[in-house]
Structures are given as structure tokens and as C-alpha cells.
Amino acid sequence: MVYLTRRERFNAAHRLFKKEWSDEKNFEVFGKCSNPNWHGHNYTLFVTIKGEPNPETGFVINIKQLSKIVKEKVIEKIDHKNLNIDVDFMHAKIPTSENIAIAIWNEIEPDIKNLNADLHCVKVIETENNSVEYYGN
Amino acid sequence: MVYLTRRERFNAAHRLFKKEWSDEKNFEVFGKCSNPNWHGHNYTLFVTIKGEPNPETGFVINIKQLSKIVKEKVIEKIDHKNLNIDVDFMHAKIPTSENIAIAIWNEIEPDIKNLNADLHCVKVIETENNSVEYYGN
Amino acid sequence: MVYLTRRERFNAAHRLFKKEWSDEKNFEVFGKCSNPNWHGHNYTLFVTIKGEPNPETGFVINIKQLSKIVKEKVIEKIDHKNLNIDVDFMHAKIPTSENIAIAIWNEIEPDIKNLNADLHCVKVIETENNSVEYYGN
Amino acid sequence: MVYLTRRERFNAAHRLFKKEWSDEKNFEVFGKCSNPNWHGHNYTLFVTIKGEPNPETGFVINIKQLSKIVKEKVIEKIDHKNLNIDVDFMHAKIPTSENIAIAIWNEIEPDIKNLNADLHCVKVIETENNSVEYYGN
Amino acid sequence: MVYLTRRERFNAAHRLFKKEWSDEKNFEVFGKCSNPNWHGHNYTLFVTIKGEPNPETGFVINIKQLSKIVKEKVIEKIDHKNLNIDVDFMHAKIPTSENIAIAIWNEIEPDIKNLNADLHCVKVIETENNSVEYYGN
Amino acid sequence: MVYLTRRERFNAAHRLFKKEWSDEKNFEVFGKCSNPNWHGHNYTLFVTIKGEPNPETGFVINIKQLSKIVKEKVIEKIDHKNLNIDVDFMHAKIPTSENIAIAIWNEIEPDIKNLNADLHCVKVIETENNSVEYYGN
Numbered sequence: 001m002v003y004l005t006r007r008e009r010f011n012a013a014h015r016l017f018k019k020e021w022s023d024e025k026n027f028e029v030f031g032k033c034s035n036p037n038w039h040g041h042n043y044t045l046f047v048t049i050k051g052e053p054n055p056e057t058g059f060v061i062n063i064k065q066l067s068k069i070v071k072e073k074v075i076e077k078i079d080h081k082n083l084n085i086d087v088d089f090m091h092a093k094i095p096t097s098e099n100i101a102i103a104i105w106n107e108i109e110p111d112i113k114n115l116n117a118d119l120h121c122v123k124v125i126e127t128e129n130n131s132v133e134y135y136g137n
Numbered sequence: 138m139v140y141l142t143r144r145e146r147f148n149a150a151h152r153l154f155k156k157e158w159s160d161e162k163n164f165e166v167f168g169k170c171s172n173p174n175w176h177g178h179n180y181t182l183f184v185t186i187k188g189e190p191n192p193e194t195g196f197v198i199n200i201k202q203l204s205k206i207v208k209e210k211v212i213e214k215i216d217h218k219n220l221n222i223d224v225d226f227m228h229a230k231i232p233t234s235e236n237i238a239i240a241i242w243n244e245i246e247p248d249i250k251n252l253n254a255d256l257h258c259v260k261v262i263e264t265e266n267n268s269v270e271y272y273g274n
Numbered sequence: 275m276v277y278l279t280r281r282e283r284f285n286a287a288h289r290l291f292k293k294e295w296s297d298e299k300n301f302e303v304f305g306k307c308s309n310p311n312w313h314g315h316n317y318t319l320f321v322t323i324k325g326e327p328n329p330e331t332g333f334v335i336n337i338k339q340l341s342k343i344v345k346e347k348v349i350e351k352i353d354h355k356n357l358n359i360d361v362d363f364m365h366a367k368i369p370t371s372e373n374i375a376i377a378i379w380n381e382i383e384p385d386i387k388n389l390n391a392d393l394h395c396v397k398v399i400e401t402e403n404n405s406v407e408y409y410g411n
Numbered sequence: 412m413v414y415l416t417r418r419e420r421f422n423a424a425h426r427l428f429k430k431e432w433s434d435e436k437n438f439e440v441f442g443k444c445s446n447p448n449w450h451g452h453n454y455t456l457f458v459t460i461k462g463e464p465n466p467e468t469g470f471v472i473n474i475k476q477l478s479k480i481v482k483e484k485v486i487e488k489i490d491h492k493n494l495n496i497d498v499d500f501m502h503a504k505i506p507t508s509e510n511i512a513i514a515i516w517n518e519i520e521p522d523i524k525n526l527n528a529d530l531h532c533v534k535v536i537e538t539e540n541n542s543v544e545y546y547g548n
Numbered sequence: 549m550v551y552l553t554r555r556e557r558f559n560a561a562h563r564l565f566k567k568e569w570s571d572e573k574n575f576e577v578f579g580k581c582s583n584p585n586w587h588g589h590n591y592t593l594f595v596t597i598k599g600e601p602n603p604e605t606g607f608v609i610n611i612k613q614l615s616k617i618v619k620e621k622v623i624e625k626i627d628h629k630n631l632n633i634d635v636d637f638m639h640a641k642i643p644t645s646e647n648i649a650i651a652i653w654n655e656i657e658p659d660i661k662n663l664n665a666d667l668h669c670v671k672v673i674e675t676e677n678n679s680v681e682y683y684g685n
Numbered sequence: 686m687v688y689l690t691r692r693e694r695f696n697a698a699h700r701l702f703k704k705e706w707s708d709e710k711n712f713e714v715f716g717k718c719s720n721p722n723w724h725g726h727n728y729t730l731f732v733t734i735k736g737e738p739n740p741e742t743g744f745v746i747n748i749k750q751l752s753k754i755v756k757e758k759v760i761e762k763i764d765h766k767n768l769n770i771d772v773d774f775m776h777a778k779i780p781t782s783e784n785i786a787i788a789i790w791n792e793i794e795p796d797i798k799n800l801n802a803d804l805h806c807v808k809v810i811e812t813e814n815n816s817v818e819y820y821g822n
Contacts, residue, residue, distance in 0.1 A: 037219035040177005058507035082174035096332035195781035233606035287698035311767035314725005356722035370469035448630035451588005493585035644743035
């Protein structure tokens with residue numbers, strides 16, 4: 001079993017808030033991340049799949065196929081976008097890194113299964129100090 | 138003469154557009170950076186000053202003083218904010234990296250002069266691929 | 275289950291040696307790390323906790339709470355200090371990265387439990403070439 | 412149990428191709444990585460071993476011993492070399508990152524066992540976007 | 549005047565040698581970089597241009613235009629290639645970083661002039677330890 | 686004219702203080718950097734020389750010669766040492782980054798002149814946030 005990781009990047013705006021809460025309550029919970037006029041990040045995404053290398057090619061899967069899935073299912077929808085407004089798979093979710101990672105997992109897992117590989121980990125780095133990893137449930 | 142550089146960081150949303158132009162024209166010029174619902178970045182800022190080290194302390198200036206100026210005059214106003222809406226010193230400017238760098242220079246230069254040092258360079262890194270430097274005019 | 279990681283940094287002096295041993299014996303085992311007048315590092319610390327995201331907030335825990343624990347229990351005691359002399363939780367321990375990671379785990383684990391999360395990993399990076407990870411015993 | 416990681420680096424040329432296939436077929440499968448005149452990379456290698464810290468020294472193993480094994484068994488044979496032609500342990504293998512990681516594992520595992528430690532992971536980073544990890548079978 | 553920098557990357561094989569010299573003489577001068585079967589690198593390229601920001605757009609030039617020039621004139625010819633054999637603009641040159649930087653400058657300067665900007669610097673990073681900068685003559 | 690840069694690294698302990706001052710006065714000026722029991726850093730050093738590439742070799746100078754000078758004149762004396770106590774060329778100097786950069790310049794400049802090249806810049810990075818550059822006087 002070998003683990004293969006592809007890095008992709010996206011730049012997006014977001015706001016952490018619950019619309020049922022007042023701005024004060026949102027600020028209390030989410031701090032400056034609840035700024036009503038949005039802020040944003042350069043997100044780094046690491047997607048790891050696992051499988052046996054194909055003895056013909058030496059590849060678990062061709063990493064270009066992995067990149068293509070991540071770009072079509074995630075990056076094109078999320079890059080240079082507003083995570084609260086523009087992204088279908090984030091609809092009605094608070095765009096924390098935790099929720100972004102889980103949503104990306106769900107977006108890409110079926111396509112990775114179709115390649116006869118297993119999705120192992122989705123890692124989302126929001127800043128050099130803060131990141132999350134999701135390994136499925 | 139020694140050059141002293143302090144790194145600070147801020148995360149902000151922005152949109153590149155001219156309000157006099159249609160969305161189509163804005164997209165033509167600014168591409169996906171003109172997304173109407175904003176996007177954002179982790180900006181890295183490098184501020185360089187120059188001067189002679191003080192023979193008493195070995196410091197050109199105490200880098201904490203430089204950090205304090207940059208934090209008070211720039212980071213507190215710009216971090217977790219929307220560059221088009223929330224930031225006084227970006228008012229009525231298109232928030233390209235070029236304009237951000239020039240505006241930051243103008244914000245901090247007087248305070249650095251007060252420390253008997255010369256501002257040398259403001260460098261703004263928008264992504265790992267794109268950056269600008271401004272050395273004054 | 276989502277894994278959430280916070281990076282913190284500290285700069286410290288240390289010396290690897292056993293006081294029962296001669297300088298020659300210490301040099302034989304610890305090499306230049308046993309220099310009697312100390313040397314030092316910029317340490318990078320990654321603390322990872324795991325838990326279920328709270329459906330209300332989308333957070334496993336608020337990463338500011340994690341940062342606060344690490345800063346109060348570790349960084350304030352260890353940053354700009356001598357690991358052999360100044361740090362209570364390193365008392366009588368040889369300050370290898372292994373021992374630093376274990377000691378930091380023990381310092382912060384109770385407070386993380388109080389947040390209803392589980393400490394998963396303490397990673398200590400001593401140089402770009404050398405690092406350790408501890409996952410508890 | 413503590414995990415100890417050493418980074419080493421090597422710069423090498425390679426070509427992904429099967430000699431039984433035509434250039435066209437190789438290009439179809441391996442893309443520009445099948446360029447007949449080779450291309451190359453700065454590879455980064457992370458080797459992780461695990462074990463209990465020795466109470467005498469605070470070391471799982473002395474990281475210099477780990478570095479020595481990796482340098483003698485891997486780096487000296489592979490650095491500034493052609494992976495398809497010059498490297499005995501890559502003979503008759505397509506030099507994908509997957510195959511490189513597995514081959515390096517096999518090269519160093521016996522020597523690490525002799526140090527009373529367990530090899531845990533060999534990570535090979537080919538570019539900032541592509542990497543693999545192998546944990547043994 | 550603002551300086552705008554674009555990063556691009558390419559992975560290439562090369563060999564440092566003079567064909568008039570014996571392998572021994574080449575090894576004496578170029579060391580392991582003269583390995584007859586080639587080796588390779590992940591090269592990082594930083595291209596810096598300078599100019600006045602356009603008051604209409606806030607851009608010195610649209611960085612996508614800069615990226616397009618560098619990709620078409622350099623990256624497409626050099627990425628996943630052998631610098632000694634495959635690259636027209638390196639023909640009959642020893643592919644040191646110095647010569648690569650000068651050759652890239654000459655390749656892209658006319659196109660950058662056509663954008664009403666001035667090429668300022670071509671920086672080539674061969675490894676994390678070795679780099680060169682060329683500012684024209 | 687081409688600029689050639691070599692990176693080297695050293696890990697050292699230091700304390701910023703004037704022995705004529707009280708601990709209180711030292712703390713007032715140098716803050717936690719004046720901790721009496723020392724602290725330390727992983728220093729990164731970039732040495733840049735300039736010259737014309739030799740048409741025979743394509744090298745300004747062989748970067749191994751540059752590395753050798755920096756290692757012999759600087760790294761061997763300073764790595765895993767205490768900058769206040771152990772390093773001859775820092776004797777009686779407050780080991781700020783400014784003073785370190787100037788002292789390193791003076792240590793290596795004669796040897797670089799002997800290679801028929803000009804020393805251009807000594808850059809010392811103390812932390813990811815703080816650095817200095819010295820270009821001679």
C-alpha cells in the first residue's frame with residue numbers, strides 16, 4: 001500500500017457566522033472571522049489516496065487523474081469565490097476549515113473510487129498556523 | 138548601512154473592479170479576480186528599513202518598534218477585512234498588490250522617519266506566485 | 275472525526291549532556307550538541323487535537339482556545355529561555371526533541387481534555403532536517 | 412513510542428517509460444515525464460523511525476546514525492545520478508515516486524533494525540505538488 | 549515605479565561539462581554535476597518587471613500577461629526537458645544557473661518591452677542552497 | 686554581471702545585553718532577548734557575490750568554493766556555539782543580527798576577493814519574521 005498526495009490551491013473569501021445570531025453573538029464566538037464584509041485566505045489543499053502500485057506503470061494512480069478530479073470537482077467551484085455564497089457544496093454550512101475538508105471529501109470520494117483507489121485524507125491549510133485533516137468517518 | 142526587514146501577515150477579502158465598468162468589462166480586464174462576491178488571500182508583508190546600527194545597542198532600530206508601527210498603522214486596519222470596503226487607506230483604490238504596497242508605504246513612512254530610519258521597501262506577496270515591491274517614488 | 279492542528283513557535287537555548295559524564299564522554303555521545311556554552315534553535319511546534327465538529331459552530335474546538343493553552347502552558351515558559359535551566363517542565367531531563375515533545379504533551383493534555391477534545395499529536399521540529407512526533411503512550 | 416524523522420535530499424534525472432512500449436504509447440501513459448532525453452527533480456526524502464527514547468540519552472536513536480544510514484545506502488547512490496541507469500536498487504524499475512519510496516525502504520530497513528528501531532515511513536517529495544508515502548507492506 | 553514578480557517552475561535534466569574535455573577533467577571542474585548520465589532539478593524561476601501602475605487598473609501590467617510570456621517563451625521549451633539537448637535557447641551553452649538566467653532574460657525581454665514594461669531581474673533557484681540573479685548587462 | 690547566492694545555516698545561542706547595564710535596563714532595551722541564561726536560533730545565512738560568468742565554465746565562481754569559504758570562516762566557528770562567548774569574530778559585540786551580518790562580511794570578504802569576485806550581500810535570517818542585509822559600507 002502506497003499513499004499518494006496531490007497539492008492544489010484556491011483563494012477564497014468567507015465569513016464565519018450563523019445568520020440566526022446577532023453580529024455581537026457572532027463576534028463573541030467567531031471573533032474577527034465574523035467580519036460582515038468578509039475576509040479571505042490562500043487555502044492549500046492536500047488530497048491523499050492509497051492503493052497498490054500498478055506493476056505495469058509503477059503508479060498507484062496517475063497523479064494527473066487525481067489532479068483532474070480535484071480541479072473539476074473542487075478548485076473550479078471554489079477558487080476566487082465566496083465560500084458562503086458561491087459554492088454549491090458549501091451551501092448552508094459555516095465555512096470553517098473542518099466543514100470545508102468534510103465537504104471536499106464528499107465531493108471527490110466517488111470519483112476516486114471509480115479509479116480503483118481509496119481516498120485517505122483531505123488536509124486543508126487555512127494559514128501557516130491553522131490546518132485540519134479529515135480521514136472520512 | 139544595514140537593511141532590517143520585518144514580516145507581518147494579514148488575511149483579507151477583495152475584488153478587482155472599476156464600478157464604472159460592467160461586470161463583463163471587469164471580467165475581461167481582471168478575470169476571476171473580479172468575482173462580484175469577493176475572494177481573498179493570505180497576504181505576506183515584508184517592510185524593510187535602512188540605517189546605521191546604533192553602537193550602543195547594535196540595532197538599526199529595535200525591530201519591535203517597527204513591528205508596532207506596521208501592526209498599528211496597517212495590520213489592525215486590514216487584517217480579516219475587506220480591502221474594498223473596510224480599509225480607510227484603500228478608499229477609492231482598486232486593491233491590486235501594487236496599490237496595496239504604495240498605500241502601506243504612505244501609511245507607515247512618517248512614523249519610520251520619526252525613528253530616525255529610512256523606509257526602504259514594502260513587499261506584498263499575494264500568492265506564492267505573485268508579489269510586488271515598492272521603494273518609494 | 276476531524277484533526278485540527280495549531281502551529282506555535284519558540285526560540286530556545288539548550289545543551290545535550292549528562293552531568294554525570296565528562297565533557298569527553300558527552301561529546302562522544304552528543305557531538306557538538308554538547309557544547310558547554312549552549313547553542314539554540316528556532317523550534318516549531320505543531321499540536322494536533324481530534325474530535326467531532328460542533329454542528330452549531332463547525333469547529334472541533336475554537337483554535338484560539340487551543341492556541342491559548344499552548345501559549346500559556348508551553349510558549350510563555352519556554353520561549354527565549356534555556357531549556358536546561360529555565361523551564362520547570364524540562365527539569366532534570368535531557369532536552370532532546372523526544373523529551374521536549376513528551377513533556378509538552380504532558381503539560382497540555384489535561385487542559386485539552388477539559389475542552390472535550392483529545393490530544394492526538396505533538397510534533398517538534400528542531401531544524402529543517404530533524405523532527406519528532408509523539409502520540410501519547 | 413516516539414517517531415523521529417530525518418530529511419535528506421537528492422537531485423536526479425529520470426524518465427518514466429516502458430522499453431517494451433513505443434514512444435507514442437509511453438507519452439500516452441506517462442505524458443511529458445516520458446521525454447526520451449530525460450528530465451529531473453530535486454527530491455526531498457523524509458525517513459521516519461519509531462521507538463522508545465533511551466532513558467540514558469533521551470534519544471530514540473542518535474539521528475546522526477539515521478542520517479549516516481540514509482546517506483550511505485541511498486543518497487550516495489542516487490544523488491546527481493540517473494535513476495533509470497545509474498542506481499543499482501532501481502534496476503529494471505520504472506522510477507515513479509512510488510517505486511523510489513519502496514526501493515528506499517528496502518535499502519535501509521535492515522540497517523535500521525540493527526539499531527533496535529523500527530522503520531515507520533519513507534516519504535518522497537518529487538515536486539511541491541506531488542509526493543508519496545510508504546509504510547511497508 | 550513598482551516591481552512585479554511572477555514565479556514559474558520547471559523540472560529539467562542537465563549535465564555540466566565541456567565536450568572538449570575528458571570525463572576526468574570535467575569531474576575535476578564540475579564535480580558530480582558532470583555525471584555522464586545526467587541529473588536534474590526542480591528549478592524555480594522568478595521574473596521581475598518594473599513600471600508605473602496604470603491608474604485605470606492599478607496594474608503595472610496584468611501579471612497573467614507576464615505569466616503567458618514566461619510560459620510560452622521559456623517553460624514550454626524547458627520543462628521536463630534536457631537542458632543540454634532539447635532546448636533551443638541553451639544550444640551550445642553549459643547549462644549552469646548563470647547561463648540559464650542570461651538565456652531566459654534574452655528570450656523574454658523583447659516581449660516584455662512590447663508590454664511597455666522593463667524587465668528588471670531573472671532569478672533562477674536550482675536548489676534551496678544555490679541561486680543566481682541576472683539584471684541585464 | 687551575475688549575482689550568485691549560497692545559503693548556509695547555523696544554530697547558535699546568544700543573549701542581547703550590555704554588561705555595563707543592570708538586568709532591568711537590559712530587559713527594558715532588549716526584552717526577552719536579554720534572558721540571562723541565553724536563548725537561541727536556527728540562523729539562515731545567504732551570501733551573495735557578483736561577477737562575470739567565466740566563458741569556459743559558465744560559472745561566476747564555482748559555488749563550492751564559495752560554500753567552502755563560508756563554512757571554514759563562519760559556520761565552523763559559529764554553528765552550535767554561543768555567539769557571546771565562543772566566537773572570536775563576535776568578541777565584545779552585542780550579537781544582534783545587524784552585528785552578525787557585518788562581522789560575517791568582514792570575515793569572508795578577503796577570501797572572496799582572492800577568487801576574483803565581489804562580495805555583494807550578507808543576509809542573516811534570525812526568525813521567519815526578522816532578517817537583516819548588509820552590502821558593505
